[in-house]
Amino acid sequence: MMPDDTDRRLLAAVQAGLPLVREPYRAVAERLGLDAADVMARLERLLASGAVRRIGAVPNHYRLGLIHNGMTVWDVADAEVDRLGAAVGALDFVTHCYRRPRALPLWPYNLFAMVHGRTADEIDDKRAAIARLIGDACRASDMLPSTRILKKTGLRIGA
Amino acid sequence: MTATPDALDRRLINALQGGFPIVPRPFAAVADALGLDEDEVIGRIAHLVEVGILSRFGPMLDAERLGGAVCLCALAVPAERFEAVAAILADLPAVAHNYERRHALNMWFVLATETPAGIEAAARAVEAATGLTVARFPKEREYFIGMRVEA
Structure with missing residues (x-):
């Protein structure tokens, strides 16, 4: 399943990072004029399809000493x-x-x-x-x- | 907190390199699982991003599944031209990463473009700009992409 335009808008909004607040998906949804439940459902689908490999911490190898x-x-x-x-x-x-x-x-x-x-x-x-x-x-x-x-x-x- | 991760930071980094929950209060879910406080988890992650120990916190995308393309490439650059060629690649937007490595093929870079056809055009642009032949190493198969590191 290819991501639709709303998916691409969502990914463009979160690729630099999720908002670090208690309800990050709601914060993203509000920024995009979407529903928090819709944002979560889209991320679940994007994760299941592989368009999103994973969600979490992306470490800087050098800063962890892995030089x-x-x-x-x-x-x-x-x-x-x-x-x-x-x-x-x-x-x-x-x-x-x-x-x-x-x-x-x-x-x-x-x-x-x-x-x-x-x-x-x-x-x-x-x-x-x-x-x-x-x-x-x-x-x-x-x-x-x-x-x-x-x-x-x-x-x-x-x- | 300093720019060096402490034991709890390392525990968080190791626990959070994937599988961040998609629920209304994901940091609370993580905090519960680790026996921590929701706001402390948020604060520590924000600090780790701020000091650069984390490049970012969020989704890692698969460019190819989003219609884009990437290709590992290499050049055998004569030593006396190495810095000049590195500067040329630094200015080409299609070049995402570039590393010096010890080998006859001494410059290894990743081309990233919005379409698969863009890769060939970008490789030719590198050849035109440098006068060198680009060795192309497109991935034929990916066996695993963990990208996990032990903090």
């Missing part, structure tokens, strides 16, 4: 990538896990898993844990730590 991040990348057989991707993605310390196309010859990797840590050792340990899980199915791997954030802006939708 190290590593993009771990793996070359596994195409026939194995979905099974292994599901297993790697289920690790609680993996924050993102995707299958992506290779870019040969420079880039043989088809499985990407992001890890974060307070120290360089911590992300090395996480990479090692993923390597143990993938085992002999791994044909090549690398980890690209981020050495600098060059730009970071949130994703924004229009109203």
Whole structure:
């Protein structure tokens, strides 16, 4: 189900954050000229459809001390990538896990898993844990730590 | 309260990275579950947002399910041009994030556009502006997107 215009107006109004008041959904509803019950029903639907991934606290990794991040990348057989991707993605310390196309010859990797840590050792340990899980199915791997954030802006939708 | 989260802040952050209730008094529901006071929960979250420990508090959207598109891309930038190319990408609105990473492909960025067709146009705009080839890594499958971190 695609979001309708009112849904988009609602999401545009709350994407920067919910009002931090006792009745946040009522406050949003009043701002948009809607009913609080309608706002809540729409958010339930948007959550169920996946347009809203989740509602809650969005931490700043750096401010929590998670200043190290590593993009771990793996070359596994195409026939194995979905099974292994599901297993790697289920690790609680993996924050993102995707299958992506290779870019040969420079880039043989088809499985990407992001890890974060307070120290360089911590992300090395996480990479090692993923390597143990993938085992002999791994044909090549690398980890690209981020050495600098060059730009970071949130994703924004229009109203 | 300071700019460093205390034990209760960390408990709140860990408890609230999803599943915020959609009920008339959601902070009261959270407070009850954690044995806290509704106004204290609101005050602590507001403080965590204000000092930047939380980027925000609210819904996290899936751009693709809203008709938009995102694509991870990379460039192999010669060292002597690195800062100039970073500045070019900083000025392109379609570039949402950009990271320096240690690899021959040393600049990794995310393109975010309002339509799937916009990605190719944005990638070509990066190529035209930099003279470099953009390696495109569209996601073929997402296995899990937790985005949870331990506070």
